Amino acid sequence: MTTRFDPIAATCPAPLAENERVLLGHGSGGQLMAELLADLAPRLGAATIEDAAIVATGAPEVVMSTDAFVVTPRFFPGGDIGSLAVHGTVNDLAMRGAAPIALSVAFIVEEGLPLDELRRVTSSIAEAARACGVPVATGDTKVVGRGAADGLYVTTTGIGVRLPGAEASATHGRPGDVVLLSGPIGLHGVTILGTREGLGFDSELASDCRPLHRLTAAMIEAAGPAVHVLRDPTRGGLASALNELAAASGVGVVVEEAAVPVPAQVAAACDLLGLDPLHVANEGCLVAFVAPDRSEQVLAVMRGLDEGAHATRIGTVVAGHPGRVVMRTLVGSTRVVDMLVGEQLPRIC
Secondary structure (H helix, E strand, O other): OOOOOOOOOOOOOOOOOOOOOOOHHHHOOOHHHHHHHHHHHHHHOOOOOOOOEEEOOOOOOEEEEEEEEOOOOOEEOOEEHHHHHHHHHHHHHHOOOEEEEEEEEEEEEEOOOOHHHHHHHHHHHHHHHHHHOOOEEEEEEEEEOOOOOOOEEEEEEEEEEEOOOOOOOOOOOOOOOEEEEOOOOOHHHHHHHHHHHOOOOOOOOOOOOOOOHHHHHHHHHHHHHHEEEEEOOOOOHHHHHHHHHHHHHOOEEEEEHHHOOOOHHHHHHHHHHOOOHHHOOOOOOOEEEEOOOOHHHHHHHHHOOHHHOOOEEEEEEEOOOOOOEEEEOOOOOEEEEOOOOOOOOOOOO
């Protein structure tokens, strides 16, 4: 007897959407997080929430940002939860064209965490803050019972002053802008995953965790308001960041695959694990939309600093397909680049 193949019966049904509980994917930096913020932001009286906001205090403009860090493992090649907290908050200020002037730090500590580990993280925060030229002005510590937290969580708030000529915002992208990327992508996410799971990736692979405020200051000094958009593509990777910017500015983005710098180790790890490097987190690079008549000048300035030594042009902002990012592939075709859906690499920052 021959059994007739039923393609409908052989198809896995799509799972029902979860609308009443928080999922791990809501913290991914991708589509689920965007949907969550679209739900929550209006409850706070905000149309949108950027990583840092201008606080109306007069001139000079004050910029404020806050963030929480839950990365596991807490220590990894290229950094740790302490330096990551400082750099992440400084970078959020920098993406609005601000120079950091003060940080606050709060610890949520699980009972049983070795004191030496807490001291090590605190020393790392102090060292990173000194290197950034920003003081840790205040802080707080809370201890919770065993099992109520994963060892240690760190929350930081940063205050900065906006630099003269800085007008960068997620909403300021314009057709014709050149898309610049300051360096290679995927290093942080792949390093965290390899360390967490003991995958034995190349021993030279390390997170790109570093501050970017000196790089953005140089870009703004060179081109001022012509630097329309700045964003560090952390959770959700470059793909999610570009989609967020395209949607916020009401423009389209065209990316050249051949121009996107993916380190060989990252490409190999992603191939092995079935990951898309465009969705892998970064902690030490930025993407910028710059007016076309100033883009070469800004690119030259970026390449003159260590943080932007490998900066490159990766695409163009267009009027067509607003809110959508497309990529011209190596074989000459065009594909849509979507935001990350779900959770690709949990607990990466």
